Amino acid sequence: MRRVYLDNNATTPIAPEVLEAMLPFYRDNFGNPSSIHAFGREVKVAIDEAREQVAALLGAAAEEIVFTSSGTEADNLAIKGTAHALRGKGQHIITCKIEHPAVLNTCKHLEKEGFKVTCLPVDEYGMIRLEELAGAITDETILITIMHGNNEIGTIQPIEEISRIARERCIRFHTDAVQSLGKVPIIVQELGIDLLSLSAHKLHGPKGIGALYVKKGLKLQPILHGGHQERGQRAGTENVAGIVALGRACQLAAQHMADEAKNLSGLRDGLFEGLQERIPRVKLNGHPTKRLPTTLNCSFYGIEGESLLMNLDLAGVAVSTGSACSSGSIEPSHVLVALGLPPQLYQGSLRFSFSRYNTQDDIDYILDILPPIVERLRKMSPFWKE
Ligand SMILES: *Cc1c(COP(=O)(O)O)cnc(C)c1O
Numbered sequence: 001m002r003r004v005y006l007d008n009n010a011t012t013p014i015a016p017e018v019l020e021a022m023l024p025f026y027r028d029n030f031g032n033p034s035s036i037h038a039f040g041r042e043v044k045v046a047i048d049e050a051r052e053q054v055a056a057l058l059g060a061a062a063e064e065i066v067f068t069s070s071g072t073e074a075d076n077l078a079i080k081g082t083a084h085a086l087r088g089k090g091q092h093i094i095t096c097k098i099e100h101p102a103v104l105n106t107c108k109h110l111e112k113e114g115f116k117v118t119c120l121p122v123d124e125y126g127m128i129r130l131e132e133l134a135g136a137i138t139d140e141t142i143l144i145t146i147m148h149g150n151n152e153i154g155t156i157q158p159i160e161e162i163s164r165i166a167r168e169r170c171i172r173f174h175t176d177a178v179q180s181l182g183k184v185p186i187i188v189q190e191l192g193i194d195l196l197s198l199s200a201h202k203l204h205g206p207k208g209i210g211a212l213y214v215k216k217g218l219k220l221q222p223i224l225h226g227g228h229q230e231r232g233q234r235a236g237t238e239n240v241a242g243i244v245a246l247g248r249a250c251q252l253a254a255q256h257m258a259d260e261a262k263n264l265s266g267l268r269d270g271l272f273e274g275l276q277e278r279i280p281r282v283k284l285n286g287h288p289t290k291r292l293p294t295t296l297n298c299s300f301y302g303i304e305g306e307s308l309l310m311n312l313d314l315a316g317v318a319v320s321t322g323s324a325c326s327s328g329s330i331e332p333s334h335v336l337v338a339l340g341l342p343p344q345l346y347q348g349s350l351r352f353s354f355s356r357y358n359t360q361d362d363i364d365y366i367l368d369i370l371p372p373i374v375e376r377l378r379k380m381s382p383f384w385k386e
Contacts, residue, residue, distance in 0.1 A: 003316040004362045008202075008294060009151050009179060009353035010320060014245075015204035021248040022206065025241035033238055034229070043240050050247025057250040058196065058213055059187035066212045066233045067243050071178040071199030073223070074212040075102040075145075077234065078174040078195040081220030082143045083110050086172070090140035096120040096128050097338040098155075099147050102197075103176055104334075107145070116140070122338050125287040126155035134165050143172045148196075149180035152322060152335040152351060153286030154295025156180065163192030172218070178202050178210075182253030183261065183294050188213055200242065204356065205249035209242030256356065264354045265293035271352060271363045272296055278371040280386065285322075285336060285349060296352045297322070299345040302384035303377040308350055311373045317366060322349035344383060 005013065025046065031039030033047050051062040068074045083093065095107050097119050107117045118136045120128050128146060144166045149156045159175060166173035174195035177186055182203040188196060195218070199210040214220060214233070226235030275282050281301035300308065305321030312319055322333035336346035352366075378384040 001316045002365055003318075004358075004365055005318045006352045006354065006358065006362065006366070007318045007320050008355035008358075009351065011201045011207065012204045012355045013357060014201075014206055015249065015252055015356070017252060018205050018245045018248045022241040022245040025244055029240075033240060034227070046244050047238060047240060050243045053247035053251045054198075054211055055213075057182065057186075057254050059189055060213050061216065063231070064213055064216055066214055066230045067238060067246070068210045068212055068234055069208055069239070071100075071176070071197050071202070071210045072102040074178075074197035074199070074210045075100070075174075075176055076106050077212050077220060077223055078197060078214075079103065079106045079143065079145055080110065080223055081233075082172055082174070082195070083113075083115055084221035085219045086142040090138075090142045092116045092118070092138055092140035092142065094118045094120065094133065094136050094141060094144045094146075096122060096146055098122055098126055098150055098152070098335045099145070100151055100176055100178070103145055103147065120146075122155075124339055125290075126150055126153050126335070126339055127287065127290070128157060128162075130158065130161055130165065133162060137165075137169050137171065141169070141171050143174060145174040145176070147179075148175045148177035148186065149184065149292040149295075150286070150335065151179045152295075152333055153297045153339070154179075154292035155287040156184065156290045156292060159191045159193070163194075166194075167192055179292060179294075182250065182257060183264075183292050185257065188215070194218055200246040200249055203249050203253050205245045206242055209239050209246050211246065260356055261293045264358070267354055267358055267360065267363050268293060268296045268352070270360070271366060272298060274363065274367040275370065278367065279374050283345060285339060285341065285345075294354045296354075297349060299341065300348040300350070300374050301344055302381050303348045303374065305347060305349050307377050308348070308370075308373065311377070312350075312366075312370070315369045315373075317369070320351045320353075322346055322351065 031043040033044040055062045163173045172194045176197045178199045181198045194215045196213040201207040224235045283299045285297040309321045322336045
């Protein structure tokens, strides 16, 4: 059976070049980078090189990169680290409703510590409204955290405008760019970003390694206390192989990004157009143009995403759905709900997410098998009307 992986926003396959780069650090180069002898020094050199590679993709300086265990930890470090460092200045944080749980639940946790959190709504495309952001700022606001590209619908926020508003009011600006990095150009200085989270496994690297860009001069309260690794910002012996892999993944992304973005947005749009031609009542979720080249989220009116997903899985195709079935009831995605979609649409949503390794053949296969699945499920659905 043909197997097609279109769930790259959940995780991407590791690139062969990345795996190749990391393997020596599980074999011969096992030194501790803090050791002064040759075993340690060799490994330290590799980490320094990886730091340069990550920084280069962001237009940052190497010393502005802090390696973490994941995108989740990078989000935690940015948000808790700022909140705890600036508590004396104010206790108000602004975020938005469609953030990843790593941001939303960190903010929720801080509310228990006494911080106030404003969670901005989004419009039907998933965009925040700049006037609402400006209106939410108070003298107490210390941090604005708004994601770059959304993981479920791909909508890209107006990052430059958000950072301008933050800068004018002397407020720190963090962005979760886990889905965007390596897919669209992100130069931190041009965009005015103070803190940026990234994760290797969303760009053809391994799981369990991420990083936080921290603009020079910004103070963060660390989450982990221990040794002096990462300039005292993140204690713990480094995940050397992971760091080397992340560096290589960033280098590959820099090389391929422009071509890939063009290729993937072509596949993405071709799939959606093909689905629209073959299937009635399909609706695009997310912004029609300001969207990651990797992400297509659409709703098939009148049926459940879960059933679509399972039928596709039987045919060898991996996608994901906006609604997750937990203990018998269907939990809608907080992102699709925030767009204001009615249940008939958010229940029938599928996310197709692309990467470097997808081809036109993958799209053709889906266009062959999906229309009859939708037709069959709709015939059985009590909610379906032409
Ligand atoms: C995957 C993801 C994360 C979490 O990264 P991990 O490395 O899996 O912890 C955070 N934010 C977004 C937008 C993501 O897509």
